[in-house]
Amino acid sequence: MGRVEGKVALITGAARGQGRSHAVRLAEEGADIIAVDACVDVATNGYPLATPDDLAETAHRVEKTGRRVIARQADVRDAAALRELVAGAVSELGGLHIVVANAGIAPLGPGPVQAFADVVDINLGGTVNTVHAALPYLEAGASVIATGSVAAFLPNTTDTNAGGPGGAGYGLAKRMVAQYINDLAVQLAPQSIRANAVHPANCNTDMLQSDPMYRMFRPDLDQPTREDAEPAFHAMQAMPIPYVEPLDVSNAVLFLASDESRYVTGLQLRVDAGAVVKVQPWKQ
Numbered sequence: 001m002g003r004v005e006g007k008v009a010l011i012t013g014a015a016r017g018q019g020r021s022h023a024v025r026l027a028e029e030g031a032d033i034i035a036v037d038a039c040v041d042v043a044t045n046g047y048p049l050a051t052p053d054d055l056a057e058t059a060h061r062v063e064k065t066g067r068r069v070i071a072r073q074a075d076v077r078d079a080a081a082l083r084e085l086v087a088g089a090v091s092e093l094g095g096l097h098i099v100v101a102n103a104g105i106a107p108l109g110p111g112p113v114q115a116f117a118d119v120v121d122i123n124l125g126g127t128v129n130t131v132h133a134a135l136p137y138l139e140a141g142a143s144v145i146a147t148g149s150v151a152a153f154l155p156n157t158t159d160t161n162a163g164g165p166g167g168a169g170y171g172l173a174k175r176m177v178a179q180y181i182n183d184l185a186v187q188l189a190p191q192s193i194r195a196n197a198v199h200p201a202n203c204n205t206d207m208l209q210s211d212p213m214y215r216m217f218r219p220d221l222d223q224p225t226r227e228d229a230e231p232a233f234h235a236m237q238a239m240p241i242p243y244v245e246p247l248d249v250s251n252a253v254l255f256l257a258s259d260e261s262r263y264v265t266g267l268q269l270r271v272d273a274g275a276v277v278k279v280q281p282w283k284q
């Protein structure tokens with residue numbers, strides 16, 4: 001038996017990065033997958049987002065595990081499109097038990113205030129839209145998981161002068177995702193449905209390996225490269241690593257998705273190699 005055998009999981013931002021990794025890891029443990037990604041760029045976001053080919057590759061990797069997959073392009077800002085997509089996929093796959101609201105952008109750096117609006121719309125609004133599209137289908141035992149960030153706990157991670165309007169919006173969105181999940185957990189508990197958040201530190205995906213992120217970590221250079229940024233990435237974590245890997249986050253998602261965590265709810269689970277404990281004193 002797999003750890004999520006027979007369950008159906010909806011995952012946004014599933015074309016690449018952490019979302020793809022979650023899709024494959026959950027499928028390896030027996031879940032069928034609804035993989036959603038917009039696969040279009042956002043003008044204020046200074047690095048390319050996923051492509052339709054990326055989403056097809058995720059579907060291919062899920063199929064290789066022997067599980068079923070429905071892969072669809074949809075923008076998490078479009079609540080109506082999500083509702084329609086989820087309704088169709090649930091009737092095809094026969095239920096919905098796991099929601100992983102993971103899609104996100106990081107439009108860091110100097111830019112228009114539109115960057116603030118875009119990141120709040122996607123990282124916060126998209127999370128809410130995803131969960132609310134799924135809610136009508138969730139029953140006792142279901143698990144909602146949202147992707148936050150250590151930026152929710154550490155002011156001055158992205159919401160700095162260098163982060164610009166998009167960095168401010170990123171920090172705000174992640175703090176609000178954390179609070180939304182906290183309050184949602186209270187509402188869902190009487191129905192035995194759980195809600196938790198995972199909060200990665202630096203994670204080795206295209207979001208981190210991007211020019212705007214290199215500039216955040218090496219503000220002393222005009223055009224920093226990956227090689228320039230890599231040593232600076234270490235500053236975030238307490239453990240001696242530049243970043244966690246998507247699989248590290250997927251294993252936390254898998255635990256929260258499975259019945260092993262059946263009484264774990266309202267948890268803010270950091271997968272951060274000590275990034276937060278390093279700088280934040282213990283508080284009750």
Ligand SMILES: NC(=O)c1ccc[n+]([C@@H]2O[C@H](COP(=O)([O-])OP(=O)(O)OC[C@H]3O[C@@H](n4cnc5c(N)ncnc54)[C@H](O)[C@@H]3O)[C@@H](O)[C@H]2O)c1
Pocket residue numbers: 012013014015016017018019036037038039040049050051074075076077102103104105106122123126147148149150199200201202203204205206207208
């Ligand atoms: N990479 C990091 O260092 C890091 C750290 C903390 C938190 N996070 C969070 O992890 C999550 C996953 O990011 P990632 O690191 O895998 O980066 P990524 O850029 O590889 O993946 C993000 C995915 O979301 C998709 N997406 C973006 N906007 C969308 C929209 N409007 N509708 C649907 N899909 C959309 C993209 O196409 C992409 O496939 C994000 O919420 C991000 O904020 C990342």
